[in-house]
Amino acid sequence: MVPSAFYADIAPLPIPLVNHLFQSYLRRFESSHDALYTMLQEIEEKRRQTYLYMDSFVRNRKTSDAPHELRFTPQWIRETLGLYHPDKRPIHRNTYNHWQQAGFIRRENNEKGKPEPDDAAALFILRMLLPGQRKILPDSMDPAEVWYCAVQQAPGEPISNIPISELGNQPRHAIAFTPWSGATWRGWQSVGRDQGAISFAGMRQEEDSTHYHLSIDDILLWRPDLGRYYHPKRGRHNDSVQALARLALTLLADEKI
Amino acid sequence: MQGESTEYFVDPQSIEEMTRLLSQGRLLTEALGLLATRGNSFEGINTVLDIACGPGEWVHAVAKENPSIQVKGIDISQTMTNYARAQAYNARLKNLVFEVVDATKLPLAIPDSSFDLVNARLISAFMTRSLWPLLIREAYRITAPSGHLRIIQEDLRNNTNSPAVARYNRLANQALYKAGKGFEPDYMAVIPRLRNWFADAGYKDVQQRHTTFDLDYGTHGHDIAIADYKAILPAFHPFLVKYGICSMEEANSLYQQFLQETDFVTRPDGSKEPFVCFWHISSVIGQKI
Numbered sequence: 001m002v003p004s005a006f007y008a009d010i011a012p013l014p015i016p017l018v019n020h021l022f023q024s025y026l027r028r029f030e031s032s033h034d035a036l037y038t039m040l041q042e043i044e045e046k047r048r049q050t051y052l053y054m055d056s057f058v059r060n061r062k063t064s065d066a067p068h069e070l071r072f073t074p075q076w077i078r079e080t081l082g083l084y085h086p087d088k089r090p091i092h093r094n095t096y097n098h099w100q101q102a103g104f105i106r107r108e109n110n111e112k113g114k115p116e117p118d119d120a121a122a123l124f125i126l127r128m129l130l131p132g133q134r135k136i137l138p139d140s141m142d143p144a145e146v147w148y149c150a151v152q153q154a155p156g157e158p159i160s161n162i163p164i165s166e167l168g169n170q171p172r173h174a175i176a177f178t179p180w181s182g183a184t185w186r187g188w189q190s191v192g193r194d195q196g197a198i199s200f201a202g203m204r205q206e207e208d209s210t211h212y213h214l215s216i217d218d219i220l221l222w223r224p225d226l227g228r229y230y231h232p233k234r235g236r237h238n239d240s241v242q243a244l245a246r247l248a249l250t251l252l253a254d255e256k257i
Numbered sequence: 258m259q260g261e262s263t264e265y266f267v268d269p270q271s272i273e274e275m276t277r278l279l280s281q282g283r284l285l286t287e288a289l290g291l292l293a294t295r296g297n298s299f300e301g302i303n304t305v306l307d308i309a310c311g312p313g314e315w316v317h318a319v320a321k322e323n324p325s326i327q328v329k330g331i332d333i334s335q336t337m338t339n340y341a342r343a344q345a346y347n348a349r350l351k352n353l354v355f356e357v358v359d360a361t362k363l364p365l366a367i368p369d370s371s372f373d374l375v376n377a378r379l380i381s382a383f384m385t386r387s388l389w390p391l392l393i394r395e396a397y398r399i400t401a402p403s404g405h406l407r408i409i410q411e412d413l414r415n416n417t418n419s420p421a422v423a424r425y426n427r428l429a430n431q432a433l434y435k436a437g438k439g440f441e442p443d444y445m446a447v448i449p450r451l452r453n454w455f456a457d458a459g460y461k462d463v464q465q466r467h468t469t470f471d472l473d474y475g476t477h478g479h480d481i482a483i484a485d486y487k488a489i490l491p492a493f494h495p496f497l498v499k500y501g502i503c504s505m506e507e508a509n510s511l512y513q514q515f516l517q518e519t520d521f522v523t524r525p526d527g528s529k530e531p532f533v534c535f536w537h538i539s540s541v542i543g544q545k546i
Binding site for chain 1: 275276279339342343344488
């Protein structure tokens, strides 16, 4: 089993998938330490590659006039995963349906025909890490299993790893960060081109923008130096808070990721 | 031609190869600019073709910075072309198109004098000894009057203090030579021939510029280079084995040695010194007058 201290490092893979993957590394290495270390390095590499490839397709998914082949769809998943299938052919529709029923590919916002991008990313990473292998998944997975992120509630507080589904239960001023750049698809702020993502817990994704539900004090808790930039003119308080929230996250990313 | 193979030495459909080419391309563009010659000016250029555009990093940048220019990228990889198209669509670039084309199958289905600029960067992976002059002649046909051909090439002659990287260079060149891609067993030797091929095809005012990238430990280029090596070296092993250069076991062992030398190299006396590596490339441009 992968130690829980590493849960945030393996995003976007849910724990059951990583433990399943880890077994193949343990078979390759005599030392469990070497197996873990190598797996973490290789996950990091494939994660970055997966994000870089998927990003444009995922961002095009909500664009109704985008050509079908340029959008993230079930067919796109089947064809792209097929590049790595030992037979070099698209994943069969029945196999895809089975993966859905088994809990590996969930629906984004429970919408039919709209797969969750993080789940597809996890499958791609697994597929690339298990070349030549036909069966890359365990028999099933609880659909409640999600990937983990790192969270810190206040400066100086310990950093803990939590399931992404529990981020909404955190204080709004808590910051969350992850090496998984695909979190930007949920409205998180990107760190570099592909180095991860960061967000305040008090965040809501609205269409193509991110809105932070924060007070100025929430931001100054982390970056008191930004107080000198807060001089909102009448009616512009929210604009100032949003801008400073983004700046604070950019500065905090240098420390956290 | 007998003994020559246009086969790409790794899987051109793989995401790993695509992301490797993205990073490599960005390094080139950051260091050289989009055109490297003509003062990096696209003045007078209305149409651009990039041969073997890969994931489209260069054409994307050209199209974005020059919205009045019509840009086209061609590549044999469906994966890379789809990615490039998705990127272009996402960025709302109306002046950029892509097509899946095998650039080794000549003549290209492109009318004469179609493009003001024909570009090709680091295409030696699929080029063969006999194909080079033919492709350059074909480029001349599709270059518009007063237009240009620009080729960027490397000859796999990296200077390095890493024994593993040096050995990889030797093995790779031997395999590429056997595959009909290089002119010498110990380096590609394409760069010294480019200007003459340009001239033979009819290009005038041929200019060549050499650039050396510092990939030493601690430099920005080092991080990109090591990531590039980590992506390409294991994928290259089957190619080495196919041409009888080494066994898979030897290749894997060499890769493990490389992993020990990415930051510091062990001297004969057992002490360590930082990784040093210089990447030499050449940019050649000629005009159809």
